[in-house]
Amino acid sequence: MTEFDADDETLSALPQTGEREVETTLRPRKLDEFVGQPRVREQLELVLESARRRGVPPDHVLLSGPPGLGKTSMAMIVAAELNAAIRITSGPALERAGDLAAMLSNLAPGDVLFIDEIHRIARPAEEMLYLAMEDFRVDVVVGKGPGATSIPLEIAPFTLVGATTRSGSLTGPLRDRFGFTGQMEFYSDSELELVARRAATILDIDIDRDGCAEIARRSRGTPRIANRLLRRVRDYAEVRADGKVTRKIARAALEVYDVDELGLDRLDRAVLTALVRSFGGGPVGVSTLAVAVGEEPTTVEEVCEPYLVRAGMLARTPRGRVATAAAWEHLGLPVPAGATRGDQGGPTLFDQD
Numbered sequence: 001m002t003e004f005d006a007d008d009e010t011l012s013a014l015p016q017t018g019e020r021e022v023e024t025t026l027r028p029r030k031l032d033e034f035v036g037q038p039r040v041r042e043q044l045e046l047v048l049e050s051a052r053r054r055g056v057p058p059d060h061v062l063l064s065g066p067p068g069l070g071k072t073s074m075a076m077i078v079a080a081e082l083n084a085a086i087r088i089t090s091g092p093a094l095e096r097a098g099d100l101a102a103m104l105s106n107l108a109p110g111d112v113l114f115i116d117e118i119h120r121i122a123r124p125a126e127e128m129l130y131l132a133m134e135d136f137r138v139d140v141v142v143g144k145g146p147g148a149t150s151i152p153l154e155i156a157p158f159t160l161v162g163a164t165t166r167s168g169s170l171t172g173p174l175r176d177r178f179g180f181t182g183q184m185e186f187y188s189d190s191e192l193e194l195v196a197r198r199a200a201t202i203l204d205i206d207i208d209r210d211g212c213a214e215i216a217r218r219s220r221g222t223p224r225i226a227n228r229l230l231r232r233v234r235d236y237a238e239v240r241a242d243g244k245v246t247r248k249i250a251r252a253a254l255e256v257y258d259v260d261e262l263g264l265d266r267l268d269r270a271v272l273t274a275l276v277r278s279f280g281g282g283p284v285g286v287s288t289l290a291v292a293v294g295e296e297p298t299t300v301e302e303v304c305e306p307y308l309v310r311a312g313m314l315a316r317t318p319r320g321r322v323a324t325a326a327a328w329e330h331l332g333l334p335v336p337a338g339a340t341r342g343d344q345g346g347p348t349l350f351d352q353d
């Protein structure tokens with residue numbers, strides 16, 4: 001049995017129901033308001049500025065990285081920086097090529113088309129996208145069977161911004177058609193402090209420096225989580241104290257919400273515990289591990305693992321998942337001889353299997 005309670009999602013990097021509105025309020029609107037990601041920011045700035053000077057739409061942009069790191073926010077910033085309209089859709093919504101054709105033919109020159117979760121786009125729509133991205137053209141097939149003809153249709157020059165949590169599942173031809181790929185990395189604690197500070201100002205929350213630092217440290221490198229923990233800590237401060245968030249208040253609040261010192265939540269701990277206790281530390285396949293904690297493999301893979309890898313507690317090897325020495329230590333168990341020392345794998349390991 002697992003100790004994970006599916007309702008407990010305080011630390012999930014995925015958006016929760018009802019969170020959309022506050023997320024919109026907290027979204028940075030301009031590149032220089034966007035905290036962190038210095039590399040992606042600088043690279044994008046160059047791509048956008050050069051396109052602006054040449055008076056053409058910039059190359060297509062792919063943003064990849066784990067949930068909650070700001071891909072959607074960045075896509076909107078791209079449009080805002082270009083003073084362009086943004087049309088938003090997602091891979092799963094583009095089931096039929098006709099859906100995509102309709103979107104594409106409605107674009108005005110210079111528009112930004114944002115396709116979220118682009119790795120989930122259906123094959124026929126993907127193939128239509130190739131031509132659209134390359135030649136600003138789509139071939140619309142009219143009729144069926146031997147009498148079917150394909151009519152080429154011009155579309156306005158546009159910029160595609162794609163977002164994906166799994167750039168590894170993108171096909172080669174699609175990936176190759178993006179002129180620029182921004183790999184979003186987990187945020188440092190000091191960057192997350194700035195994220196929390198900025199959100200506190202917008203939401204009018206009275207919080208001191210230490211309070212921000214405490215939230216940042218437990219946010220798993222993820223702004224979405226920092227913003228959520230800030231709101232939970234605010235609730236606690238208002239109900240149990242005088243509303244002001246200090247380190248002491250933040251610590252007490254986070255304890256109530258079951259957020260541990262390293263920012264691991266119950267699902268992370270359940271994954272590590274299963275790995276260590278039921279599978280002797282691995283190696284074990286991700287599907288088997290997912291079954292053991294009662295979760296979908298993709299949740300374990302895309303939500304838990306990137307952070308566990310980054311925290312140096314889990315290693316992804318060709319033979320399966322392996323618990324590192326740090327994992328045994330974190331669970332308070334003796335480290336077996338031969339356990340791997342965790343390297344700071346970082347998000348580059350994100351797409352490996």
Ligand SMILES: Nc1ncnc2c1ncn2[C@@H]1O[C@H](COP(=O)(O)OP(=O)(O)OP(=O)(O)O)[C@@H](O)[C@H]1O
Nearest residue numbers: 023026027034035067068069070071072073223224
């Ligand atoms: N760099 C940042 N500075 C300030 N806030 C940020 C930053 N990045 C993300 N956020 C906040 O985190 C929340 C989630 O960001 P966003 O929706 O852009 O992430 P995402 O990468 O698109 O996530 P998903 O993969 O789930 O779609 C937003 O509410 C936004 O306010």
Ligand SMILES: [Mg+2]
Nearest residue numbers: 071072116163
């Ligand atoms: Mg998003």
